[in-house]
Amino acid sequence: MADLVEVSDPTDPRLADYRDLRDVNLRKHLEAEHGLFLAEGEKVVRRAVEAGFAPRSFLMAPRWLDGLADVLAASDAPCYVVSEELAERVTGFHVHRGALASLRRTPLRTVEEVLAGARSVLVLEDIVDHTNVGAIFRSGAALGFDAVLLSPRCADPLYRRSIKVAMGAVFALPWTRLPSWESALPSLSDAGFTTVALTLAPDAVPIEDAVVGLDKVALVLGGEGHGLSARWEGQADRRAIIAMTAGIDSLNVAAATAVACYVTSRR
């Protein structure tokens, strides 16, 4: 059973994990260095704990205690009980969803572990926006994908915003970071995946044609600004395009991913 600890001093050092949640740069350093991540809202906190992440602590206003009573009962971590005003002062924003938890990160899985048994995989290159990363996880999980591989510069799937947008799919879908950007795609091909890059390259074929009949597929998606690097675009086994209206800017990467995942799930 989590100890319920009332805290009324906003400078209390036990609240350090929850400080300045809107300061993205500060949080990135703090969370990486302390090996933690934040979950927000009863549903997401519950999913994180059910996925096996160990809480360091919880922080919530009294009215949220009941909803998470079973989770608290099963945990040895302290639960800091604070007023909503104090929660806002510490975190820097109004905590709509009430409950927060700080959880321990686990060591990243190896690529081999993540790919074991997978048939449909997303491979993200330099997608730097937490909202996009979260949206891609959510669509991938909903549309039958088995795993996600991230290039070294992709945004963190365990950042609070990514988790929230993903509706917890970052816990459900196995993922890891690729140790090498250079050899990532050839390694996937060696592992039996057909790598299919979404691109506007001149030799790109419609996505339906690129994936039809394939067994193991790795969909390769580029970053928000300039799309895929020339290296990844060139190294992919196939290049595929989503048919669009002439003269219109391309789809947002999250929308393109949803369409590509849907088509691929029906190959």
Added chain:
Amino acid sequence: MADLVEVSDPTDPRLADYRDLRDVNLRKHLEAEHGLFLAEGEKVVRRAVEAGFAPRSFLMAPRWLDGLADVLAASDAPCYVVSEELAERVTGFHVHRGALASLRRTPLRTVEEVLAGARSVLVLEDIVDHTNVGAIFRSGAALGFDAVLLSPRCADPLYRRSIKVAMGAVFALPWTRLPSWESALPSLSDAGFTTVALTLAPDAVPIEDAVVGLDKVALVLGGEGHGLSARWEGQADRRAIIAMTAGIDSLNVAAATAVACYVTSRR
């Protein structure tokens, strides 16, 4: 040619259109009451002007003047030239994309005007998030849709955030607000559209089957929280579902829209 007016006093009343851009509630009132909207960034400002919206004024730091020289040359509205620090003080955020413009709203079109010649239409019920509205416009424009109809409570497509996410598609795609929530779908059916509601209803058929072979289609999409109202769900000519992995939360409305638009565009 726009008059270039250097302004160094952050309280200058001529900058009123640009105040506190991060305060959503304040801006909603201000923009509605003054019949204006804000465009941000060279590309979006250019598209707004090219789409026929009349600028009330421009505001930018000196280094952005050259990029918009042709737009300024063609306008009689004043251009307030300010330091980046002053722009940040007035607007409340760091203006990454440099140029801002305040433009006059035009009267909303009638539903008949918006539907004239349209074959594929999106109908949004109570989608209250500006990011989602913008993303839906962008996907609709890219995937061959001709028009968007909004229920009375949908978020404003001309809010700064919607415009930005839409990459200007809110200017390209004809849209209006539905005058009546109650009769919206029957009126569309009377106008020759088959209304297809995206829903998890028990009688929903796969989206491919719902749209195959149809001429005029109106895809009907519900809000972020609870999906479609019972009225709209029941009034739609057909109910359709996007096949998903069992046990997973539904797709985000923007992702679902992208998939549904794609499938419908290939009917």
